[in-house]
Structures are given as structure tokens and as C-alpha cells.
Amino acid sequence: MDAAIVILDHLDNIREISRWDLWKRPEPVPAPDLPFVLEESSTKGMQMVARRSIQQGELIALERPLVVSRTDIAIAEDQSTTGVFYRAALSGLSAEKRRTFLSLCNSFGSEEERLVGILNTNCCTIPLAPSPSGIPTAYSGLFPTLCRANHDCAPNANFFFNPQSFTGQFHAVRPIAKGEEITVLYSELAASRQERRAELLQHYKFVCECKTCSLPPALAELSDTRRRAIGDLIPLMHQGTYADDMTIAHLDELLDWATIEGLYALYAELLVYGYGLAIKLDLHVQAQKWSRMAAAAFKILDGADSPRLN
Numbered sequence: 001m002d003a004a005i006v007i008l009d010h011l012d013n014i015r016e017i018s019r020w021d022l023w024k025r026p027e028p029v030p031a032p033d034l035p036f037v038l039e040e041s042s043t044k045g046m047q048m049v050a051r052r053s054i055q056q057g058e059l060i061a062l063e064r065p066l067v068v069s070r071t072d073i074a075i076a077e078d079q080s081t082t083g084v085f086y087r088a089a090l091s092g093l094s095a096e097k098r099r100t101f102l103s104l105c106n107s108f109g110s111e112e113e114r115l116v117g118i119l120n121t122n123c124c125t126i127p128l129a130p131s132p133s134g135i136p137t138a139y140s141g142l143f144p145t146l147c148r149a150n151h152d153c154a155p156n157a158n159f160f161f162n163p164q165s166f167t168g169q170f171h172a173v174r175p176i177a178k179g180e181e182i183t184v185l186y187s188e189l190a191a192s193r194q195e196r197r198a199e200l201l202q203h204y205k206f207v208c209e210c211k212t213c214s215l216p217p218a219l220a221e222l223s224d225t226r227r228r229a230i231g232d233l234i235p236l237m238h239q240g241t242y243a244d245d246m247t248i249a250h251l252d253e254l255l256d257w258a259t260i261e262g263l264y265a266l267y268a269e270l271l272v273y274g275y276g277l278a279i280k281l282d283l284h285v286q287a288q289k290w291s292r293m294a295a296a297a298f299k300i301l302d303g304a305d306s307p308r309l310n
């Protein structure tokens with residue numbers, strides 16, 4: 001029987017995942033009137049382009065992955081480089097799905113290492129949780145249509161994996177005009193242009209020439225300053241701790257900068273962090289305002305199923 005999805009994991013986890021109730025429900029399918037087309041670009045290979053205007057928060061695309069691989073799975077070196085392991089795993093897919101997989105972009109390695117190159121070029125991190133079991137959360141998923149979207153340092157779409165429907169989804173984080181390229185982020189954005197470019201070159205083998213990366217020197221410097229200021233806060237945001245001199249006014253400024261820089265996902269995280277600060281400072285009206293704004297932002301980023309709305 002042809003597999004709908006190949007899952008690379010330890011056998012006990014695969015058994016557990018295959019028992020999930022979600023497989024008994026029909027596979028979610030996108031609305032027939034897709035708001036995008038895939039086309040060849042002049043410099044970036046294939047790209048995803050809006051075929052009509054798309055509203056902020058609108059679901060652009062949705063699909064199940066072809067391949068899911070546990071990120072920390074140990075594959076012997078000889079298998080990973082010769083592709084023996086992956087060839088055996090992918091032989092479970094239907095001929096059509098295998099053809100789709102093999103048609104994807106490979107920015108790494110030679111023809112012999114094509115399968116590994118395709119996986120490394122196109123996989124993105126997905127959390128399989130929430131699950132009632134001890135299934136770990138760090139997996140990579142390969143989505144055959146979504147992976148045609150290119151990177152931009154101020155992306156207009158957000159990737160969200162919905163574990164309930166087991167689908168990858170793109171939502172528009174701002175209005176997108178007909179003919180505009182639909183882009184997502186591949187890499188940490190709260191970093192300077194030089195750092196972003198170095199990371200994208202290392203992991204995806206391209207030099208980013210997006211609008212933000214192509215700013216003239218004085219504006220690029222300003223953009224770097226704003227992004228670094230937001231980036232400096234990320235460790236504290238993850239720990240949920242606040243510097244003694246952190247003020248509402250400073251967070252307001254960072255929210256403005258995240259908006260100017262087109263960093264919508266960070267804007268939403270800053271709102272949550274700001275909510276915590278306002279609570280800490282007993283500013284309950286401010287806390288309520290930022291809490292409402294964060295909920296609206298997460299709905300735009302992930303849709304109504306966002307686990308971050310709870």
C-alpha cells in the first residue's frame with residue numbers, strides 16, 4: 001500500500017503516531033480557489049506568487065507533509081550520505097508523490113546525495129505535540145507546495161503547523177497585493193543584515209537580496225540597530241524575566257520597530273512580554289490592552305486554531 005506520509009522515527013513512536021484519531025478524519029483540503037500560483041523566478045528558482053489580493057490573516061495555503069522526520073533521529077553517517085536510508089523510506093510513497101519529492105529544489109550536495117539535499121533544503125521544524133503520549137516535539141516536515149515559498153527578512157506570510165489537523169499552513173501577516181511574491185522566514189530575523197546573510201548562506205546556500213538586505217548603508221544601519229535591540233531582548237522574553245530598567249515606553253518603542261521592520265511574529269511575542277511587564281508594574285489597563293492585541297496578532301499568524309490563543 002502507498003503511504004500518504006513517510007514518518008522517520010523510532011518504531012515505538014511510529015506505532016503510537018499511527019494510532020492517533022486524527023488519521024480517521026478526512027484529510028483537510030484547501031479551498032478550491034487557491035490565492036497563489038507557483039512559478040519560476042528569474043533568480044530564486046520557483047516562487048509562490050499571489051494571484052489575487054490577500055487579506056491580513058487570510059489562510060493562503062494548507063497541506064499535510066510528505067515526509068516527517070524526528071530531528072534528533074540518529075542515522076549512520078554512511079546511510080545519510082549515500083541516501084540508502086532515505087531511499088528505502090521514500091519507497092513507501094506512491095510513484096506520483098515520489099516524483100513530486102524528486103522535483104523539489106536541492107541546494108546541497110551532488111546527485112548521489114540528492115535525497116538528503118532535498119530534505120535539507122525544504123524541511124522546516126514542526127512540533128507534533130500536543131499528544132497524550134511521550135512523543136517528542138522536535139520534528140522536521142517537508143511540505144511539497146509550502147516549501148516553494150522563498151525567504152524574506154520581512155516576510156508577508158507566517159508558517160504554522162497545526163498538530164490537530166496535521167497540516168502546515170500559511171497565513172498572511174499583512175495585506176498582500178496581486179502579483180506580490182509570498183514569502184516566509186527561514187532564519188532568525190532579529191539580527192543584523194550580516195548575521196542573517198551568513199546564516200542563510202550556511203543553511204540554505206543563497207545570499208539574501210530582499211528589500212531589507214538591499215537597503216542603502218545608512219538605512220541598513222538603522223534597520224540593524226532596531227533588529228539588534230529586539231534580538232537582545234529575546235533571551236529575557238524566553239525566560240520571562242525583566243531587566244530592572246525595562247519600561248512600558250521602551251517596549252512601546254520596540255513594538256514600533258518590530259512593525260517598521262515587518263517582524264510580525266516578534267511583534268506578537270513582544271506584546272505577550274509587554275503584558276507580563278504591565279502586570280508586574282500593576283498597570284492593568286495597559287496589560288489588558290496588550291493581551292487583546294497579542295490575541296489578535298496570534299490569530300493573524302496562526303489562524304483561529306492557534307494554541308497561543310489559550
Ligand SMILES: C[S@@+](CC[C@H](N)C(=O)[O-])C[C@H]1O[C@@H](n2cnc3c(N)ncnc32)[C@H](O)[C@@H]1O
Nearest residue numbers: 044045046105107122147148149150151204206
Ligand atoms: C525551500 S526552497 C524554496 C523554493 C525554491 N526557490 C524552489 O525552487 O523550490 C529553498 C531554496 O530556495 C532558494 N531561496 C529561497 N529564498 C531565497 C531568496 N530570498 N533569495 C534567493 N534564493 C532563495 C535557495 O536556493 C534556497 O536554498
